[in-house]
Amino acid sequence: xxxxxxxxxxxxxxxxxxxxxxxxxxxxxxxxxxxxxxxxxxxxxxxxxxxxxxxxxxxxxxxxxxxxxxxxxxxxxxxxxxxxxxxxxxxxxxxxxxxxxxxxxxxxxxxxxxxxxxxxxxxxxxxxxxxxxxxxxxxxxxxxxxxxxxxxxxxxxxxxxxxxxxxxxxxxxxxxxxxxxxxxxxxxxxxxxxxxxxxxxxxxxxxxxxxxxxxxxxxxxxxxxxxxxxxxxxx
Amino acid sequence: xxxxxxxxxxxxxxxxxxxxxxxxxxxxxxxxxxxxxxxxxxxxxxxxxxxxxxxxxxxxxxxxxxxxxxxxxxxxxxxxxxxxxxxxxxxxxxxxxxxxxxxxxxxxxxxxxxxxxxxxxxxxxxxxxxxxxxxxxxxxxxxxxxxxxxxxxxxxxxxxxxxxxxxxxxxxxxxxxxxxxxxxxxxxxxxxxxxxxxxxxxxxxxxxxxxxxx
Ligand SMILES: Nc1ncnc2c1ncn2[C@@H]1O[C@H](COP(=O)(O)OP(=O)(O)OP(=O)(O)O)[C@@H](O)[C@H]1O
Ligand SMILES: [Mg+2]
Numbered sequence: 001x002x003x004x005x006x007x008x009x010x011x012x013x014x015x016x017x018x019x020x021x022x023x024x025x026x027x028x029x030x031x032x033x034x035x036x037x038x039x040x041x042x043x044x045x046x047x048x049x050x051x052x053x054x055x056x057x058x059x060x061x062x063x064x065x066x067x068x069x070x071x072x073x074x075x076x077x078x079x080x081x082x083x084x085x086x087x088x089x090x091x092x093x094x095x096x097x098x099x100x101x102x103x104x105x106x107x108x109x110x111x112x113x114x115x116x117x118x119x120x121x122x123x124x125x126x127x128x129x130x131x132x133x134x135x136x137x138x139x140x141x142x143x144x145x146x147x148x149x150x151x152x153x154x155x156x157x158x159x160x161x162x163x164x165x166x167x168x169x170x171x172x173x174x175x176x177x178x179x180x181x182x183x184x185x186x187x188x189x190x191x192x193x194x195x196x197x198x199x200x201x202x203x204x205x206x207x208x209x210x211x212x213x214x215x216x217x218x219x220x221x222x223x224x225x226x227x228x229x230x231x232x233x234x235x
Numbered sequence: 236x237x238x239x240x241x242x243x244x245x246x247x248x249x250x251x252x253x254x255x256x257x258x259x260x261x262x263x264x265x266x267x268x269x270x271x272x273x274x275x276x277x278x279x280x281x282x283x284x285x286x287x288x289x290x291x292x293x294x295x296x297x298x299x300x301x302x303x304x305x306x307x308x309x310x311x312x313x314x315x316x317x318x319x320x321x322x323x324x325x326x327x328x329x330x331x332x333x334x335x336x337x338x339x340x341x342x343x344x345x346x347x348x349x350x351x352x353x354x355x356x357x358x359x360x361x362x363x364x365x366x367x368x369x370x371x372x373x374x375x376x377x378x379x380x381x382x383x384x385x386x387x388x389x390x391x392x393x394x395x396x397x398x399x400x401x402x403x404x405x406x407x408x409x410x411x412x413x414x415x416x417x418x419x420x421x422x423x424x425x426x427x428x429x430x431x432x433x434x435x436x437x438x439x440x441x442x443x444x445x446x447x448x449x
Contacts, residue, residue, distance in 0.1 A: 133321030134337075135286060136286065136315040137314055137333055147323065147333070150325075
């Protein structure tokens with residue numbers, strides 16, 4: 001018990017002093033997950049739009065596959081990305097393994113189905129009356145789609161936030177493709193895993209606290225977004 | 236602009252709704268269409284506003300003697316306000332401006348027309364409110380204002396005052412009466428007294444056909 005309290009107070013000390021190592025790790029985490037999210041959104045939103053508005057064979061099947069991929073286990077994604085990037089893999093010539101770029105790729109693969117699938121459900125759950133209203137007001141089919149996308153914007157935003165929460169918290173994928181190189185590929189979750197293993201609880205706890213605070217912030221933002229979606233008056 | 240409905244039929248799943256229905260809407264003013272539930276009033280309005288195609292027969296719009304091409308430009312000269320208006324999750328003003336912005340109208344003109352129509356619909360003080368939080372009467376008024384800013388030559392109103400209190404009904408009727416010059420308004424209602432207050436021409440939809448009731 002004494003140990004825990006002592007580690008905790010030292011962890012708080014690290015946080016309050018904005019320890020250099022701690023700061024670098026947090027910044028790398030945000031950079032990796034943020035970039036992964038950008039990539040996933042840039043690819044996932046068009047996928048969602050095509051799935052929602054496109055008419056092509058096997059669409060239902062694609063949507064189901066996307067929904068299934070939403071729950072991909074991070075380690076499996078890590079393994080897949082590893083095979084892709086390892087020296088003998090198809091992208092091995094890029095020599096990306098154990099770099100932040102590899103971590104971004106792995107997390108983007110993890111986030112893409114989440115962004116695409118949640119955005120797709122936001123798009124298809126827009127009331128059809130919106131499509132009709134836009135049409136009666138003289139919108140072209142393209143403008144109707146834009147109106148529907150606009151209508152789904154809060155749902156899409158919460159999908160992106162949910163994906164952010166997921167990639168920030170995962171350890172399996174980035175550990176496999178990023179390793180745990182101090183000052184280069186160590187992010188919050190991998191550092192926590194490693195330092196705990198080593199019995200160095202101070203840094204692990206400090207990062208744990210930051211991670212918790214971050215996921216609380218994500219939840220708050222999500223709640224804020226959901227409030228915007230709701231219909232009753234808010235004061 | 237004149238609208239000619241000729242010999243249209245429409246069935247849903249083998250259930251005949253409109254059958255050999257013809258009419259010529261060639262006067263400006265308010266045409267009120269009455270008829271029991273399920274008689275096909277909404278269906279007729281959807282067909283006339285080019286939202287839906289009839290199974291047989293056709294509709295044609297004329298400007299003078301010239302028959303107008305059935306294209307986007309024609310669709311943009313008319314609009315239909317549905318019983319549930321379909322409010323966008325944005326401000327009251329943005330809702331009103333939708334039809335003008337998609338037409339690429341200049342901001343000053345958008346501002347001018349929307350302000351004018353929102354005042355007419357008594358929504359001027361609510362222009363920044365999130366439109367989905369409006370009361371149902373206010374939503375209905377917004378739906379009509381949103382349609383009128385387009386300055387349509389033909390305006391279809393499907394039960395514009397259903398499930399709305401007297402005060403709101405009166406506001407909407409005032410708007411209809413004020414705007415009936417220079418455009419054709421074709422509306423449906425179940426309120427006989429309202430029909431008589433508003434109609435320049437009273438019509439009945441019975442057995443899938445329109446009949447005049449003068
Ligand atoms: N999309 C549709 N699919 C199947 N049936 C339909 C569809 N639209 C309308 N109908 C049927 O067509 C008939 C006419 O419907 P419509 O809505 O035009 O009637 P209405 O005169 O507007 O009735 P109300 O006064 O209740 O609004 C109804 O029997 C309805 O069930
Ligand atoms: Mg109806």
